[in-house]
Amino acid sequence: MFGKVILEEAFALPRMKKETEAWAGLFAIDGKKHAHEVNDIDETRMAYMDKYGVGYQILSYTAPGVQDIRDPKEAQALAREINDYIANQVKGKEDRYGCFATLSMHDPQEAAAELERCVKDYSFKGALVNDTQRSGADGEGMIFYDTPEWDVFWQTCTKLDVPFYLHPRNPTGAIFEKLWKGRDALIGPPLSFAQGVGLSTLGMITNGVFDRNPKLQLIIGHLGEHMPPDLWRIDHWLEDIKKPLGYAPQCKKGVREYFSENIWITTSGNFSGPLLQLCMTEMSADRILFSVDYPFENFHDACTWFDGVELNLRDKLKIGRENAKKLFKLGQY
Ligand code: GRE
Numbered sequence: 080m081f082g083k084v085i086l087e088e089a090f091a092l093p094r095m096k097k098e099t100e101a102w103a104g105l106f107a108i109d110g111k112k113h114a115h116e117v118n119d120i121d122e123t124r125m126a127y128m129d130k131y132g133v134g135y136q137i138l139s140y141t142a143p144g145v146q147d148i149r150d151p152k153e154a155q156a157l158a159r160e161i162n163d164y165i166a167n168q169v170k171g172k173e174d175r176y177g178c179f180a181t182l183s184m185h186d187p188q189e190a191a192a193e194l195e196r197c198v199k200d201y202s203f204k205g206a207l208v209n210d211t212q213r214s215g216a217d218g219e220g221m222i223f224y225d226t227p228e229w230d231v232f233w234q235t236c237t238k239l240d241v242p243f244y245l246h247p248r249n250p251t252g253a254i255f256e257k258l259w260k261g262r263d264a265l266i267g268p269p270l271s272f273a274q275g276v277g278l279s280t281l282g283m284i285t286n287g288v289f290d291r292n293p294k295l296q297l298i299i300g301h302l303g304e305h306m307p308p309d310l311w312r313i314d315h316w317l318e319d320i321k322k323p324l325g326y327a328p329q330c331k332k333g334v335r336e337y338f339s340e341n342i343w344i345t346t347s348g349n350f351s352g353p354l355l356q357l358c359m360t361e362m363s364a365d366r367i368l369f370s371v372d373y374p375f376e377n378f379h380d381a382c383t384w385f386d387g388v389e390l391n392l393r394d395k396l397k398i399g400r401e402n403a404k405k406l407f408k409l410g411q412y
Contacts, residue, residue, distance in 0.1 A: 080132055080385070080386055080395060080396075080399045080400075081132045081134065082132070082134035082135075082399075082400050083131075083132055083133045083134060083369055083382065083385070083399045083400055084133075084134065084135045084136070084137075084368070084369065084399070084400045084403035084404065084407075084409070085133055085135075085136045085137070085369060085370045085371045085373070085381075086136065086137040086139075086179075086244070086298070086345060086347075086368060086370050086403065086407075087139065087207075087244070087246070087300045087345055087347035087348075087370040087371070087372050088124075088136045088137065088138055088139065088370070088371060088372070088373045089117055089138075089139060089140070089141040089142075089372075089373065089374065089375070090117060090118070090120060090138050090139070090140065090141065090165060090168075091114075091117045091118055091140070091141045092140075092160070092161060092164060093118045096114060096118075099113070099114050099117055099118070099141065100113070100114055102141065102142070102143075105249065105266070105267075106267050106268075106375070108375065112374075113374055116373070116374035117141055117374050120138070120165075120168045120169070120176075121168075121172070124136075124373070125175065127373070127377075127378040128175065128378070130378070131378040131379065131381075131382035131383075132382060132386070133371075133378065133382065134175070134400070135174075135175055135176070135177065135403075135409060136175070136176060136177070136373075137176075137177040137178065137179055137204050137205075137407070138165055138169070138176060138177070138178050138179070139178070139179040139181070139207035139244065139246070140161050140165075140181040140207070142209050142246060142247065142248050142249070143209050143213075143248040143249055143251075144157075144161070144181060144209060145157050145158045145161070145181055145182065145183050145184075145209075145212075146184060146208065146209035146210075146211065146212050146213060146248050147213050147248065147251065148183070148213065149213045149214050149215060149216075149217075149218040149220070151183065151185035151186060151189075151214075154183035154184075154185055154212075155183040155185070155189060155193070157181075157183070158180075158181045158182055158183045158193060159193065161181040162178075162180055162181055162193070162196075162197050162201070162203070165178050166178065166197075166200075166201040166203075173202070177202075177203070177204040177407065177409075178197075178201065178203045178204065179203060179204060179205055179206055179207035179244060180193065180194050180197035180198070180203045180205070180206040180207075181206075181207070181208075182194060182206050182208055183212070184208055184212035184222055184224060185212060185214060185222065187228055187229045187230075187231045187232040188231060188232075190232050191231055191232045191234075191235035194206050194232075194235055194236070194239065194241075195235055195239060198239045198241055203241075204241060204242075204407045205236070205241035205242040205243060205244065205298075205407075206236070206241070206243050206244065207243075207244035207246050208224075208243065208244070208245065208246065209246050209247060209248035210223075210245055210246070210247060210248060210275045210276050210278075210279040211223055211248065211275065211279065213251060213252070217252075218251075218252060219252045219253055221254075223279060223282055224279065224283065224288075225279065225282040225283040225286040225288055226286065227291075229288070230288075230291055230292065233288060233291070233292040233295050234292060236292075236295055236296075237292055237294040237295055240294075242296040242297065242298050242343065242406060242407075243295070243296070243297055243298070244297075244298040244299075244300070245276055245279055245280060245297060245298070245299050246276070246300065247267075247271075247272030247273070247275050247276050247300075247301075247304070248275065249266055249267065249271065249272075250266065250271050250275070259271060268301070268348060268375075272301065272304065273301065273304040273305040274305075276299055276300075276301075276304040277304050277305055277306055280297065280299055280304070280306065280342070281306075281313065281334070283297070284328070284330055284334055284337050285317070285327060285328030285329060285330050286328075286329055286330070287328075287329040287330050287331070289330070289332075289337050289340075289341045290329075290330055290331045290332070293340075293341075295341055296341060296342075296343065296406070297341055297342050297343070298342075298343045298344070298345060298368070299342065299343070299344055299345070300344070300345045300347035300348065300349075300370065300372065301345075301347055301348050301349045301372075302344055302345075302346055302349035302351065302354050302355065302358055303344040303358060303362075306338075307338075307344065307354075307357060307358045307361045307362060308354070308357055308361075310334060310335055310338060310361050313334050314333050314334045314335050317330075317333070317334060318333050318334075335361075338361070338362050338366070339362060339363065339366065342362075342366065343366050343367070343368055343402075343406070344358060344362065344366065344367055344368070345367070345368045345369070345370035346367070346368070346369050346370055346381070346385065346398070347370035347371065347372035347376070348371075348372035348375060348376045350376075350380055350381055350384035350385070352384075352388050352389070355367070355388065355390075359394065364393075364394035364397045364398055364402075365397065365402065366402075367397075367398045367402065368398065368402050368403050368406070369381075369385055369398050369399045369400070369403075385398075385399065
């Protein structure tokens with residue numbers, strides 16, 4: 080299929096070479112190849128797009144990025160540097176590249192203002208943020224975005240009419256020590272990423288973020304971070320057992336409704352035909368967006384899988400490009 084749109088595609092700052100290679104090393108990824116691909120914007124990346132029928136991609140800063148910086152001033156300065164850098168890199172290539180804003184999530188007002196700057200000045204397509212912001216003097220604090228003080232930020236997303244991509248980050252500090260040390264193989268795609276994003280997403284739902292901000296659109300990757308196959312059980316316990324007994328959640332609707340009105344999932348890094356079918360059954364093809372997860376995954380695996388997956392043409396076009404064109408108002412890119 081030609082003209083596919085992809086939207087969980089990472090870049091890094093060339094000056095952060097050491098951090099980029101360390102990150103690759105953490106996941107047993109070839110550091111040299113990774114550093115080249117993640118820093119390259121226009122040559123290798125564009126050649127892959129042309130070869131595999133990708134018309135447009137939205138770039139975002141590689142994890143853990145700004146969410147790993149506990150100092151609010153330093154985090155904000157890095158976010159601005161990244162946004163200015165990538166806006167400059169894609170200038171003149173807007174027919175092929177868009178960008179998600181990178182945000183410091185220490186302060187809701189500041190995050191809202193930076194998002195607004197990026198959307199208004201640079202036509203960025205939304206924000207991509209890693210779940211939980213490291214904070215506090217010892218770096219042991221974790222800021223979640225599901226408390227009422229974040230409503231000012233969510234209101235800005237809906238006012239600007241841009242979606243928010245909730246991306247995973249790795250467990251650090253005491254969480255790493257208590258849960259993951261000794262089980263290191265499970266950090267990242269095998270388990271920890273899905274747990275982190277699942278907790279944040281369901282936290283937003285059960286704490287009423289979408290009731291207070293009904294137009295908010297949240298994107299999650301990796302075919303829904305383990306949630307779509309579990310929707311029945313999550314919904315059953317919240318609606319049939321916890322709510323009648325007067326326990327939280329504070330949300331008005333059933334979890335399934337948020338998954339059909341507020342949540343999108345992408346195929347980033349999860350090229351499973353059977354799981355795609357299940358997600359279409361649970362959420363409908365209208366809420367699914369094709370993506371690669373470059374350079375953690377490659378164009379060949381993602382695109383040959385999607386092009387070949389058995390699917391009626393109408394749904395394939397929706398997932399491959401039409402849903403994204405509507406969500407991001409891409410027009411005739
Ligand atoms: C990602 O950011 O999506 C990612 C990593 C590391 C390994 C795999 C992966 O940052 O998908």
